[in-house]
Amino acid sequence: MSLKSKSRRQQWLMLSPAILGLSLIVILPFFLSIWFSFTDQRLVPRPIPTQVVGFRNYERILTDDEFWQAVGNTVLFAVLVVPFQLAISLGAAMILNSKLRLRAALRTVAILPLLLPMTVIVAIWAVLYRIPNGPFNAVFQLFAGSGNYVDWLGSSSTAMVAIVVLSAWATFPYQMLIYLAGLQDIAEELYEAARIDGATRWQQFWNVTWPGLRNVNIFLLIITTIGALKLFTQIAILTRGGPNGSTTTIIYYLFKEGYQTQKVGFASAVAVMFFLAVTAIALLQRKIFKNEEET
Amino acid sequence: MKALFTAAAAVYGLMSASAVCAQDITAWVIDGDAEKAYFVQLEEAFNASDAGVTVKLVPIPGYNDAINAATLAGDLPDVIMIDGPNMAAMAWAGTIQPIGDLLDGAVLDDLLPAVRAQGTYGPDEDFYFVSPYDSSVLLWGNRAILESAGIEIPTSIEDAWTAEELGDVLAKLKEQDGIEWPLDVKLNYGAGEWLTYGFSPFIQSAGGDIIDRKTWHADGTINSESNVAVLQTLQDWVNAGYVVPASAGDNKFYGEKTAALSWVGNWMWGAHKEGLGDDLVLIPAPSFGEAGPVSPNGGWGWAVPASTENLDAVGKFLNFAMSTDQVAKYADMTGYIPARASAVPLSARYGEGGEGELFAKQAACCAIVRPVHPAYPVITAAFAGAIDNIMTGTADVKAELDKAAETIDEDIEDNAGYPPFDQ
Numbered sequence: 263m264s265l266k267s268k269s270r271r272q273q274w275l276m277l278s279p280a281i282l283g284l285s286l287i288v289i290l291p292f293f294l295s296i297w298f299s300f301t302d303q304r305l306v307p308r309p310i311p312t313q314v315v316g317f318r319n320y321e322r323i324l325t326d327d328e329f330w331q332a333v334g335n336t337v338l339f340a341v342l343v344v345p346f347q348l349a350i351s352l353g354a355a356m357i358l359n360s361k362l363r364l365r366a367a368l369r370t371v372a373i374l375p376l377l378l379p380m381t382v383i384v385a386i387w388a389v390l391y392r393i394p395n396g397p398f399n400a401v402f403q404l405f406a407g408s409g410n411y412v413d414w415l416g417s418s419s420t421a422m423v424a425i426v427v428l429s430a431w432a433t434f435p436y437q438m439l440i441y442l443a444g445l446q447d448i449a450e451e452l453y454e455a456a457r458i459d460g461a462t463r464w465q466q467f468w469n470v471t472w473p474g475l476r477n478v479n480i481f482l483l484i485i486t487t488i489g490a491l492k493l494f495t496q497i498a499i500l501t502r503g504g505p506n507g508s509t510t511t512i513i514y515y516l517f518k519e520g521y522q523t524q525k526v527g528f529a530s531a532v533a534v535m536f537f538l539a540v541t542a543i544a545l546l547q548r549k550i551f552k553n554e555e556e557t
Numbered sequence: 558m559k560a561l562f563t564a565a566a567a568v569y570g571l572m573s574a575s576a577v578c579a580q581d582i583t584a585w586v587i588d589g590d591a592e593k594a595y596f597v598q599l600e601e602a603f604n605a606s607d608a609g610v611t612v613k614l615v616p617i618p619g620y621n622d623a624i625n626a627a628t629l630a631g632d633l634p635d636v637i638m639i640d641g642p643n644m645a646a647m648a649w650a651g652t653i654q655p656i657g658d659l660l661d662g663a664v665l666d667d668l669l670p671a672v673r674a675q676g677t678y679g680p681d682e683d684f685y686f687v688s689p690y691d692s693s694v695l696l697w698g699n700r701a702i703l704e705s706a707g708i709e710i711p712t713s714i715e716d717a718w719t720a721e722e723l724g725d726v727l728a729k730l731k732e733q734d735g736i737e738w739p740l741d742v743k744l745n746y747g748a749g750e751w752l753t754y755g756f757s758p759f760i761q762s763a764g765g766d767i768i769d770r771k772t773w774h775a776d777g778t779i780n781s782e783s784n785v786a787v788l789q790t791l792q793d794w795v796n797a798g799y800v801v802p803a804s805a806g807d808n809k810f811y812g813e814k815t816a817a818l819s820w821v822g823n824w825m826w827g828a829h830k831e832g833l834g835d836d837l838v839l840i841p842a843p844s845f846g847e848a849g850p851v852s853p854n855g856g857w858g859w860a861v862p863a864s865t866e867n868l869d870a871v872g873k874f875l876n877f878a879m880s881t882d883q884v885a886k887y888a889d890m891t892g893y894i895p896a897r898a899s900a901v902p903l904s905a906r907y908g909e910g911g912e913g914e915l916f917a918k919q920a921a922c923c924a925i926v927r928p929v930h931p932a933y934p935v936i937t938a939a940f941a942g943a944i945d946n947i948m949t950g951t952a953d954v955k956a957e958l959d960k961a962a963e964t965i966d967e968d969i970e971d972n973a974g975y976p977p978f979d980q
Binding site: 302307388389391392393394414415502507522523525 | 625629646649650651652749802803804806931934935939945946949951952968971972973
C-alpha cells in the first residue's frame with residue numbers, strides 16, 4: 263500500500279463520522295421528503311397502503327386559500343421584521359461602540375435576550391400583551407384614557423405587528439454583536455479624515471460607517487431574512503395562527519398539516535416548496551448585491 | 558458496528574426477559590404528579606393480591622412519542638395506556654387488540670355509557686380500550702356575584718339553563734359592577750383539542766354533531782342549520798362582550814373574579830376551590846335544544862398491544878385495575894370522575910351529597926363521546942380550527958363550517974373511506 267493511498271484512506275476514515283451523520287439526519291430526510299411529497303404518506307401506521315398520488319399534494323396546496331394566507335403572512339413578517347430588527351441592532355451596536363462609561367455593563371445587559379429560551383420570552387410577552395390591563399395596555403391607557411385597551415394578539419390587524427416587535431426584541435442582540443464586530447473593523451483613521459474635512463456626524467455615518475458595513479449588511483440581510491421566513495415558535499405558543507389565520511406562517515401551516523392532521527405527504531410537499539422559495543430568495547439577494555459590487 | 562448491534566440485542570433481551578415468563582407483565586403508564594401515587598399504589602396492591610401474576614408499572618414521560626416509537630420498533634409492553642380519542646386509529650392500524658373477552662362482564666355492564674362508547678370500536682363492535690375514570694365539563698359559577706345580580710341558579714340537570722336563559726343571565730351579569738366579561742369558556746387554551754372537547758356539547762345539545770356517525774360524512778352534519786344557529790349564538794355573545802377573550806389570561810373567573818361563570822372541566826377543581834372557596838357553585842351544562850344538556854367526556858385508559866400473548870395474566874391485571882375499589886381510588890387520588898357507576902358512591906367527592914355529585918350525574922346521563930373514528934385527528938383539527946375562527950367574532954359561521962366539512966370529507970375520501978368504516 264502506497265503512502266498516498268494510505269493517507270487517502272485515512273482521510274475517508276476521518277470524514278466518515280461526519281458523512282454518515284449528515285447522510286442520516288440531513289441528506290436522507292431531504293430526499294425522503296421529496297419522495298413523500300408525491301405520496302399520501304401518513305405519520306402513523308395504517309392498514310391501507312401508501313400510494314403515489316403524483317402532483318395532487320402540490321395542486322391542493324396551491325389552491326388552498328389558507329396556504330396563500332400563510333405565504334402572505336410570512337412575507338409580511340419578513341418585510342416588517344428584517345429592516346426593523348437590523349435598524350435596532352445597528353443602533354444598539356453604535357451605542358455600545360461609542361466611548362460610553364459603563365460600556366462593558368451595557369454590553370452584557372444588551373445580550374440578555376439571547377440567553378433566554380424563546381419559549382420563556384414568549385411567556386413573558388404574553389403577559390405584557392394581556393388585556394385589559396397588561397403592562398402595554400397600562401401604557402396605552404395613559405394616552406387613550408382608562409377603560410380603553412388594544413387586544414394586541416387578539417385582533418387580526420395588530421397580531422402580526424405584535425409578533426414582529428416581540429421577535430425583533432428576542433433576537434436582535436445576535437445581529438447587534440455582528441454589527442459591533444463590523445464597526446470595530448472600520449479604521450479610526452477614516453473617521454479622523456472625515457472630521458478634518460468637516461463632515462458632520464450624519465455625514466460620517468453615511469460616508470464612512472455605512473459603506474464600511476457593506477459585507478456585514480449583506481450577510482445579516484440574508485440570514486435575518488431566512489430566519490424570518492422560518493417563523494414558528496412564537497406563533498405555536500402565542501397565537502396558534504389566529505386570529506382568523508392572520509398569523510399563520512408557512513412553517514406553522516406545515517406543522518399543522520404534518521403533525522396535527524398527520525398528513526406527512528402533504529406537509530412534505532409544503533416543505534419542498536418552502537425550500538425552493540427560500541433558496542430562490544437567497545440566490546436573488548446574492549445576485550443583486552454581486553451586481554452592485556461590479557458596477 | 559456489529560458489536561454495537563450485539564450489545565443492543567442483549568439489552569433488548571434483558572428488557573423483554575420479563576415477558577418470557579408468562580406470569581410477569583409490564584405496563585406503561587402516564588407520568589403525572591397526581592397519577593404517580595395512584596400507580597405505585599396499584600402496583601403494590603395487585604402484586605400483593607393472590608392473582609399469581611406480577612405486574613411492573615413503568616411511568617413514561619413524553620408518552621405519545623414513546624408509544625409511536627415503540628410501535629414502529631415492534632417493542633410495545635404487555636399493556637399500554639392511550640388517550641381515548643386515539644383508540645380508533647390504533648385499532649384500525651391493528652396496533653391494539655380487542656379486550657372485551659378479557660374483561661369481566663360485571664365491569665363492562667357497570668361502565669358509564671359514554672366510557673363504554675369510548676372503548677367500543679365501530680366495525681366489530683368490540684371493546685379495545687377501558688378507562689378507570691372520566692372527565693367532564695360544566696358551568697362553574699361564582700355564587701356571590703350571581704346572587705347579587707338576582708340570578709336564580711339551577712341545581713339539577715332538569716332545570717339547566719336554556720341558551721336563551723343563559724343569554725339573559727349573561728346580559729344581566731354584563732351590567733354588574735366589576736364584571737368585565739361574564740363568561741369564561743377558556744379561549745386562552747388556544748386552537749387545540751379543548752375547542753372540540755369543550756364546544757361540541759353545545760351543538761350536540763341542539764341535536765347536531767361534528768360528523769354523521771353512521772355514514773361518516775361531515776358535509777350536511779357539521780355545517781347543519783342547527784350547528785350554524787348554535788355557533789352564531791356563541792359568536793353573538795362574543796361580540797356582545799360576554800365572553801373572556803383569549804388574550805385575557807386564565808384567571809378571570811377564579812383569580813380576578815371579573816367573570817362570574819366558567820365553562821371548563823373538572824381539572825380546574827383545585828384552582829377554583831382555592832380562589833372562590835364557598836362561593837363556588839356547580840351549574841349543569843346549558844341546553845341549546847332538543848337533546849338537552851350535553852357534556853364531553855374521555856380520558857386515558859388501558860389498551861393491549863396486538864403483539865401481547867399472555868392474555869390470561871393481562872386479563873387478571875385489567876380486571877383488578879378496573880375493580881370498583883381501584884376505580885374509586887383513582888378518582889379520589891386524581892380528582893377525576895369514577896368510570897364505574899358502582900364506584901361513584903364510594904367516592905367522597907362524587908358520591909351522594911358530595912361536592913361533585915352534579916359532575917358524576919352529568920357524566921352518567923349526558924355525556925357524548927367524541928367521534929370514534931381513525932380520521933379523528935383530522936376531524937378535531939378541522940372543527941377546532943372553525944371554532945377558533947368563529948370565536949374571534951368576525952369569521953362567517955357557515956363558511957367556516959363548510960370549510961371544515963370539506964377538509965374532513967376530503968381526508969376520508971383520500972383514505973378510501975377508512976375501510977371497513979365505509980360500510
